Amino acid sequence: MITFYFYWLSAFFCLAGCNKTRVIDDVDLLMLVGFDWIDESKEYLGTELFPRYGLSEDSHDRRVGVFSAKGYTTQQIHSNIQSKVPNKIESGKLLGIVLGEELAREGVNEVLYGISEDPNIGRGLFVAIAKGTASELLSTNYNTDHILPIFLKDLMKTQSNNSLPPVNLHQYNYSYYGEGMDPYLPILANKDNQIQLIGLGFFKGDQLTYEIDYNRLFYFRILFENSTNTEFDLLTEKIGHLSIVAIESTLKKKWVSKNKLELHVTIAGTLTESYNQKLTSFSNKAEIEGTIKKKLEKETKQLIEDLQKHDVDPLRIGASAKATFRDWQEEKWKEEYPTVEITPVITFNLKQTNIVH
Incomplete structure (x- = not known):
């Protein structure tokens, strides 16, 4: 031994x-x-x-x-x-x-x-x-x-x-x-x-x-993948400046047809410095959520159009189409991509704990 x-x-x-x-x-x-x-x-x-x-x-x-x-x-x-x-x-x-x-x-x-x-x-x-x-x-x-x-x-x-x-x-x-x-x-x-x-x-x-x-990084991020613990600021015509923190978002791609895609993004976040927005009731909360939804849909739609205009696909739309349609061909897709109708559908939920009752 x-x-x-x-x-x-x-x-x-x-x-x-x-x-x-x-x-x-x-x-x-x-x-x-x-x-x-x-x-x-x-x-x-x-x-x-x-x-x-x-x-x-x-x-x-x-x-x-x-x-x-x-x-x-x-x-x-x-x-x-x-x-x-x-x-x-x-x-x-x-x-x-x-x-x-x-x-x-x-x-x-x-x-x-x-x-x-x-x-x-x-x-x-x-x-x-x-x-x-x-x-x-x-x-x-x-x-x-x-x-x-x-x-x-x-x-x-x-x-x-x-x-x-x-x-x-x-x-x-x-x-x-x-x-x-x-x-x-x-x-x-x-x-x-x-x-x-x-x-x-x-x-x-x-x-x-x-x-x-x-x-514009936030708009790209929510269109690219699910995210947690992000934050962003935006300026709206109706309400003014808004700061949203502790954001969680989920992304789902829904192909309506071969040339029509919906990007469904569900977002939840907390509004900071809410006193300036007079967040005193649930009706105010719904109004702010609607304003943020419209702003996000406008900005993300513009970003998608800019990416298609420059013929770049960092959102991996082509990869999604390949996984969905059996007859997908890369060379044919390169011609089709700039004309595909891509629509962002945003759902925004405000997580607010300091609403005055």
Whole structure:
């Protein structure tokens, strides 16, 4: 028995010794990367960010190393940057990719495909578009409590729990390669030396074709999927400004015919600062619900028409048609999609606990 235990213990240590180890002071952990398109030379400009170790990745240590290089492939860019960095670059902790606006309009697949081929990189990292260039956005010294890679990761996570639909490399690839759907990516910008989410960009193929601003994200979210714990503000002609929080919504697609679809959205939310709306009776409550319903139907209908006008299908209407009709054909659908009659049908219920009796 003792002999068996000895051999088992020896084997354990031999196997443990086979693991590839890295001393943290001898490597640079790549945490954020950006890409821009240089039209003159037909190549990319890559920007890579590493935390500068001293306080390690402590959230209060805002020191970040920023290195840039040009190249025709992501691997060439990475190799060129490695030639400037004294330590070995490890990509296993990459959190996100930021794509310059011009690159997004030129086509992003070559870059994202190159990233996706790296086995050390997960598919859950966020992907975003920079308004302007990624290099400028990522090289600016922002006044944040976290280093920029962690700040952006947290920003994307927070927004995904609010008005922004799920967005990461896996989601992009799923929408790009899937039939009857088009990808979308969030848009970031530097506003008064603060980096913030300003909208959502929609792609035809791998090219940015159309975008909406932050104020319309909620309308897209409720048409895209079920959501919880979201919030939005809207201005109505009849009542004025309204703030709705703690929103839960459900979405159901109902095909009336092959060229007519109804998007049934049921929403429940709580009205804040209700005193200004004189919410003193259930009749007032019904009036406000009706006003919000009309406003939401108007805005969502306009968004649907804009998406069809630009021939992008981020709502995955085509995928729904494919699942419903046996004779669905992708090429034929591409011709039919802009003319399909898509009608949002909104039901809004106000969850209000402070009605004065």
